[in-house]
Amino acid sequence: MTNTLTLIRPDDWHLHLRDGDMLRGIAPETARDFGRAIIMPNLVPPVVTAADARGYRDRIMAALPTDADFKPLMTLYLTETTDPADVVAAHAEGLISAVKLYPAGATTNSDSGVRDTVNVMPVLEAMADAGIPLCIHGEVTDSAVDIFDREAVFINTVLDPLRRRLPELKVISEHITTQEGVDYVMSARENLAATITTHHLIINRNHILVGGIKPHYYCLPVAKREHHRLALRAAATSGDPRFFLGTDSAPHSDPNKESACGCAGVFSATNTLSCLAHVFEDEGALDILEAFTSKNGPAYYGLPLNTTTITLQKQANPVRFPAHIETGEGKVTVFDPGFPLHWRVI
Numbered sequence: 001m002t003n004t005l006t007l008i009r010p011d012d013w014h015l016h017l018r019d020g021d022m023l024r025g026i027a028p029e030t031a032r033d034f035g036r037a038i039i040m041p042n043l044v045p046p047v048v049t050a051a052d053a054r055g056y057r058d059r060i061m062a063a064l065p066t067d068a069d070f071k072p073l074m075t076l077y078l079t080e081t082t083d084p085a086d087v088v089a090a091h092a093e094g095l096i097s098a099v100k101l102y103p104a105g106a107t108t109n110s111d112s113g114v115r116d117t118v119n120v121m122p123v124l125e126a127m128a129d130a131g132i133p134l135c136i137h138g139e140v141t142d143s144a145v146d147i148f149d150r151e152a153v154f155i156n157t158v159l160d161p162l163r164r165r166l167p168e169l170k171v172i173s174e175h176i177t178t179q180e181g182v183d184y185v186m187s188a189r190e191n192l193a194a195t196i197t198t199h200h201l202i203i204n205r206n207h208i209l210v211g212g213i214k215p216h217y218y219c220l221p222v223a224k225r226e227h228h229r230l231a232l233r234a235a236a237t238s239g240d241p242r243f244f245l246g247t248d249s250a251p252h253s254d255p256n257k258e259s260a261c262g263c264a265g266v267f268s269a270t271n272t273l274s275c276l277a278h279v280f281e282d283e284g285a286l287d288i289l290e291a292f293t294s295k296n297g298p299a300y301y302g303l304p305l306n307t308t309t310i311t312l313q314k315q316a317n318p319v320r321f322p323a324h325i326e327t328g329e330g331k332v333t334v335f336d337p338g339f340p341l342h343w344r345v346i
């Protein structure tokens with residue numbers, strides 16, 4: 001039996017760090033175990049210009065523990081008025097690593113997102129020319145489409161047409177939650193990869209809805225049926241380089257989650273690597289974990305691997321994680337996988 005596991009220091013290819021007191025409260029939770037993270041730009045107001053990204057990066061750096069071995073990889077929030085020249089210049093100077101497309105209204109703070117990709121073609125063409133990756137929140141927002149079908153419909157009506165129109169654009173289909181999402185990535189010959197969250201490998205929609213409503217399991221895209229969860233586990237543990245970790249760790253204070261209209265988001269930064277080691281061990285795939293957390297992402301983004309390592313150790317007694325992280329904006333509940341965790345980053 002394997003009891004220790006040393007991995008190249010992981011990266012998180014989709015993370016919400018927020019701003020202000022929340023940022024200061026939760027940034028150490030990621031910086032402890034991760035070398036880099038793609039930082040989501042959905043602040044209020046969003047991170048739209050290079051100047052916004054520079055300011056946000058500096059606030060993140062100021063919020064990190066002084067000894068942190070962590071680099072934020074900044075993104076810009078794509079709007080229908082984004083200036084292609086600003087995006088290209090921000091990437092050329094190394095300020096941003098990607099651009100994020102939110103369909104308008106799809107999720108938390110996405111009101112200034114894209115209504116029709118036709119309206120952002122000049123930006124996307126400039127990105128394709130410059131080799132700038134596009135991260136996509138892949139859900140349609142049409143109220144006539146059932147929330148559990150929104151990812152599959154997005155693939156057929158938005159993502160596939162966009163990729164056919166601009167095959168040179170490097171795309172990341174973020175936080176995929178369905179068999180259709182897995183199949184679509186596997187069908188692509190090039191310029192498509194996907195991130196998978198920790199929680200979507202562990203929960204299905206029953207976790208949210210059976211035995212009382214569980215707001216801390218509600219996120220977007222919402223967890224789907226069990227067969228979708230199994231498809232995600234198969235993809236993540238396959239070693240296929242097109243799948244890698246993006247935790248989508250997305251903190252909201254407990255009052256904002258435990259509400260008549262609760263926010264979407266699961267906060268998993270604190271125990272993500274313990275959860276993943278558990279999942280990969282369950283699947284008999286501990287030897288694949290490093291590819292998922294530390295190798296496939298940098299390879300797709302064209303970045304070097306991290307040069308340091310972390311070690312996980314399996315202990316007989318369950319690891320005790322805090323139930324909440326205290327922040328200046330209130331308590332944030334840590335993802336509860338529903339089973340004891342025995343792997344610990346030492």
Ligand code: NCD
Pocket residue numbers: 016042107108137218219220221248250251264265266
């Ligand atoms: C994210 C958030 O809270 O910012 N929430 C979520 O459920 N994942 C937004 C997002 O990435 O969709």
Ligand code: ZN
Pocket residue numbers: 014015016040248250
């Ligand atoms: Zn997210």
